Every structure is written in C-alpha cells, then in structure tokens.
Amino acid sequence: MTQTTETLTPIIGLEIHVELDTRTKMFCRCPNHFGDEPNTHTCPVCIGMPGALPVMNAQAVEFSMRAGLALNCSIPGFTKWDRKSYYYPDLPKNYQISQYDLPLSINGMIEIPLSGGATKKIRIRRAHLEEDAGKNVHDFPAHTGVDLNRAGVPLLEIVSEPDLRTVEEVMSYARSMQRLVRWLGVSQANMQMGHMRFEPNISIWVGDPEKPLDLSAGWCTPIFEIKNLNSFRALEKTTEWVIGYHRAQIAQRGTGWSDAQVGKQNWGYRDDLEACEFQRGKEEAHDYRYFPDPDLVPVEVDDAWRARVAATIGELPIARKARYIAGYKLTDKEADALTQDAPTGDLLDAAVAAGAEPKRCANLLLGRGSAIANERGCAIAEIGLTIVQFVELAKMLAEGKVNATIAAGLFDKMIATGQMPMALAQTDGVLAVSDAGAISAWVDQAIAANPQAVADIAAGGKNRQKAFGFLTGQIMKLSKGAAAPAEVTRLLQEKLETKS
Numbered sequence: 142m143t144q145t146t147e148t149l150t151p152i153i154g155l156e157i158h159v160e161l162d163t164r165t166k167m168f169c170r171c172p173n174h175f176g177d178e179p180n181t182h183t184c185p186v187c188i189g190m191p192g193a194l195p196v197m198n199a200q201a202v203e204f205s206m207r208a209g210l211a212l213n214c215s216i217p218g219f220t221k222w223d224r225k226s227y228y229y230p231d232l233p234k235n236y237q238i239s240q241y242d243l244p245l246s247i248n249g250m251i252e253i254p255l256s257g258g259a260t261k262k263i264r265i266r267r268a269h270l271e272e273d274a275g276k277n278v279h280d281f282p283a284h285t286g287v288d289l290n291r292a293g294v295p296l297l298e299i300v301s302e303p304d305l306r307t308v309e310e311v312m313s314y315a316r317s318m319q320r321l322v323r324w325l326g327v328s329q330a331n332m333q334m335g336h337m338r339f340e341p342n343i344s345i346w347v348g349d350p351e352k353p354l355d356l357s358a359g360w361c362t363p364i365f366e367i368k369n370l371n372s373f374r375a376l377e378k379t380t381e382w383v384i385g386y387h388r389a390q391i392a393q394r395g396t397g398w399s400d401a402q403v404g405k406q407n408w409g410y411r412d413d414l415e416a417c418e419f420q421r422g423k424e425e426a427h428d429y430r431y432f433p434d435p436d437l438v439p440v441e442v443d444d445a446w447r448a449r450v451a452a453t454i455g456e457l458p459i460a461r462k463a464r465y466i467a468g469y470k471l472t473d474k475e476a477d478a479l480t481q482d483a484p485t486g487d488l489l490d491a492a493v494a495a496g497a498e499p500k501r502c503a504n505l506l507l508g509r510g511s512a513i514a515n516e517r518g519c520a521i522a523e524i525g526l527t528i529v530q531f532v533e534l535a536k537m538l539a540e541g542k543v544n545a546t547i548a549a550g551l552f553d554k555m556i557a558t559g560q561m562p563m564a565l566a567q568t569d570g571v572l573a574v575s576d577a578g579a580i581s582a583w584v585d586q587a588i589a590a591n592p593q594a595v596a597d598i599a600a601g602g603k604n605r606q607k608a609f610g611f612l613t614g615q616i617m618k619l620s621k622g623a624a625a626p627a628e629v630t631r632l633l634q635e636k637l638e639t640k641s
C-alpha cells in the first residue's frame with residue numbers, strides 16, 4: 142500500500158486533569174490553596190506519615206458528581222478508592238489514592254462547538270476522582286526542592302473516548318471542558334495555576350478510503366501518550382506535531398510503523414523546541430499494582446443524593462448559547478462570547494426579563510463590558526456590574542430615555558462609581574426629554590420653519606420619507622439631541638395628520 146491510496150485519520154482521546162476548587166484537600170483538612178510558601182499546607186496525612194488516616198472530602202465527591210452529571214455520565218451506586226503505587230519524590234506515600242475499576246462517573250457525552258455553527262458529540266469514558274501529587278521545584282542550583290502544598294489536592298480525571306479527529310476538535314473539546322467546570326463552579330480551571338492539565342493519546346488510523354472508519358479494519362500507528370501539558374498552546378502544538386510525525390513515519394515505514402509492531406509510547410512536549418521527544422514505552426496498568434485502599438470506605442451514592450446534586454446544575458453553556466441564537470437572535474459569535482461563564486449571561490437574561498431588547502443589551506455587554514474586561518484582564522461578569530444596575534440601564538435604553546451612545550457612557554460611569562445609571566444620567570443632564578409638552582413645542586417650531594418639507598410629506602410619493610427624516614433631524618437639532626426619538630416620531634406623525 143502507498144500513502145496516496147489510503148485514508149489517514151487521526152484518532153485522538155484526551156485525558157483532562159482538573160483540580161477541584163474545594164476549601165480543603167481530598168483526604169485531610171489542609172487548605173487547598175495555590176501560591177503560598179512551600180510546605181505550609183501539610184499534615185501527617187498528606188505528607189504520608191505511617192499510620193495517618195485519610196478521611197474523604199464529601200465536597201470533592203459532590204463536585205465530581207456535578208461534573209459527571211453535567212457530562213451526561215451515569216453515576217454508579219457504588220464506587221471505591223484504590224491505591225496506585227509508584228515511586229516519585231513528590232509522592233510521599235509512594236502511592237496515590239485513585240479510583241481504578243469503579244470510577245465515580247462513566248459513559249457520558251459532551252457536545253462541542255465547531256466552526257460554522259456545527260457541533261459534535263464526544264463520548265466520555267469515565268471521570269474519576271484522585272489526589273494530586275506535590276511538585277518538584279527546580280529553582281535551586283545544586284538540588285531539587287519538593288513542595289507538598291499540592292499533594293492531596295482533589296483531582297478529577299476526565300477521560301474521553303478516542304472520538305477526536307482534528308486539532309480543531311481537540312481544542313474545542315478542551316475549551317468546552319474548561320468552560321463547563323468553571324460554569325459548574327467546581328474548578329477555577331486557571332491554566333497558570335495548574336488547575337487543568339491535558340494528556341492526549343494520539344495515533345493515526347490507516348484505512349481504505351472507500352470505507353467508513355473502522356478500527357477493526359486497516360491498521361493504527363502506535364499510540365503516543367503525551368503527559369502533563371499545562372497550556373492550550375502546548376496542547377495545540379503537541380497535537381499538530383504528533384500528527385505530522387506519524388504521517389512522516391507512515392510515509393517512510395508503512396506498516397512497520399504500526400501499533401502492533403511498535404507499541405504504545407510516552408512522549409513529552411518541549412516548549413522551547415515546540416516539539417515532542419521520546420520518554421519511555423508506556424507501562425501497563427498492572428505496573429501500578431492497584432489494590433483497594435484499606436483505610437477508606439467505599440462511596441455509596443443513592444438516588445436522593447444524585448437528584449440533589451443534579452438539581453444544582455441548571456442550564457449548561459451549549460444549551461444557553463443555542464437559546465441566545467434562537468430566542469435572542471444573537472449571532473453565533475455574540476452568543477459564544479456571552480456564555481463563557483454563567484454570570485455574564487445572567488446579566489443579559491435579567492435585562493431581557495425586565496423588558497429590554499436582547500440585541501441592544503448584548504451590544505452593551507460586548508462593547509463597553511468587553512472593553513473594560515479586556516483592560517482589566519478579567520471576565521465581563523467580573524468588572525463589577527450588578528444585575529440591578531444593568532437592568533435599569535437596559536430599560537432606559539429600551540424606553541428611549543437614552544440613546545446607545547449615552548448608554549455606553551453611562552455604562553463606564555456605573556463601573557467607575559458603582560452608582561445607578563438613572564442617578565448618573567440626571568446628574569449629567571443627559572436624559573432624553575420625553576415630556577410631550579417640550580417635544581411638542583419643538584415639533585411645532587420645525588413644522589412652521591419648513592413649509593416645503595411639510596408640503597412634500599402631504600404630497601406623498603418618493604420625497605415623503607426624505608422630508609420626514611429631514612423634519613425629524615430639525616427637531617432633534619432644536620432639542621440639542623435630548624428629545625426621545627420615539628416620542629418625536631409619534632408627535633410629528635400626529636401633528637402632520639391633523640394638518641392634512
């Protein structure tokens with residue numbers, strides 16, 4: 142077989158490790174807090190002193206259940222803890238407490254957005270809970286330090302089925318997962334703080350182009366597992382690089398580069414080279430000598446617990462995005478930007494519920510809101526805008542008390558001062574005049590001063606619209622831009638009708 146007659150399809154699965162945002166660690170009461178002095182959040186349990194007994198953190202289990210349910214997983218009634226044995230300086234017990242054959246969540250699915258408004262369903266194999274290891278610190282000239290503040294932090298490991306086919310799908314899946322865990326409030330998912338790490342499994346299926354993808358036919362290249370990628374950029378570069386590498390190997394070696402011949406391998410990503418390098422042949426599961434942890438009781442989940450956690454989930458981002466496009470007539474891009482987190486969309490929903498026009502509210506949030514958020518390097522929901530403030534501003538806009546330009550100015554002032562927009566508009570004297578008496582006088586004045594326009598309107602025909610626009614402009618000018626446009630139109634129509 143030569144390359145040109147075959148289909149080369151990347152087969153990619155992704156493991157994502159998510160640190161859960163609990164107050165304390167997984168099996169002890171040390172604080173789960175990033176960035177403090179090394180080894181200040183430790184105790185006999187998390188530094189692995191003999192005889193110290195772990196106690197399960199129920200909050201971590203509930204967070205994992207919430208994520209599992211949001212990922213459409215089944216939550217089995219019985220799950221247990223296993224010891225995964227390996228020796229590493231940042232793992233003081235010489236084993237990690239994890240879940241082997243009975244994970245907390247299984248058989249789920251997440252829908253991910255793709256370009257052009259398409260979506261794809263990616264199956265989730267399992268999501269299990271474990272404890273994080275500590276961290277080796279290579280900041281010293283002559284030795285390596287070990288910081289155990291992270292040892293024992295709850296870690297949710299979400300494993301997809303190998304359903305990803307392109308770099309775009311991999312990135313969309315990873316970003317969807319980040320959005321979801323933040324949305325659910327189970328993790329801050331901050332990449333800089335190491336809250337999320339990626340481990341892709343990548344190979345290429347070589348098969349008959351005339352037939353649909355079938356992993357039992359044709360052959361696959363060896364699976365490369367790339368460990369511990371801690372940025373989206375590293376994930377993207379790694380995926381691109383490994384696919385390219387496998388393609389080159391197939392061209393050179395053909396079936397000599399098959400999984401059957403070569404076997405699974407662990408590779409690592411080198412940021413400085415933007416390339417991967419071989420680490421070792423992959424250990425099989427039995428190398429870890431898993432066995433049930435005798436110090437921990439199994440976790441039993443009943444329907445009532447499941448239902449209680451399910452009730453905390455609410456509308457998920459992809460559903461909300463679809464609702465914004467269908468119900469609010471927002472573009473895909475607008476809807477996407479407004480569903481990066483739940484609180485930003487909550488602002489929009491509250492304003493619309495109060496009678497404001499969705500598109501105008503979206504424009505405010507994505508215009509001034511986005512600009513301020515970018516300046517501060519935060520989310521729109523974090524710029525300090527309250528729902529009460531935003532609803533009042535949106536209503537003022539909807540009722541024609543301010544135009545879009547004035548509203549944008551008030552938006553900035555609200556953020557700067559924390560005051561309500563109506564009070565700010567009154568102080569600044571920027572409220573539109575909707576007082577019928579005042580507008581009526583301007584309308585009369587404009588009609589009296591422009592008999593030709595009035596005649597054109599009365600005559601109808603092609604000049605009517607233009608003349609009407611001209612008169613409206615004159616009235617706005619007389620009011621120095623303060624007249625509420627809707628009221629101007631209403632009064633002008635009324636007066637012209639009674640004239641004719």
Ligand SMILES: [Zn+2]
Pocket residue numbers: 166169170171182183184185186187188293
């Ligand atoms: Zn501890």
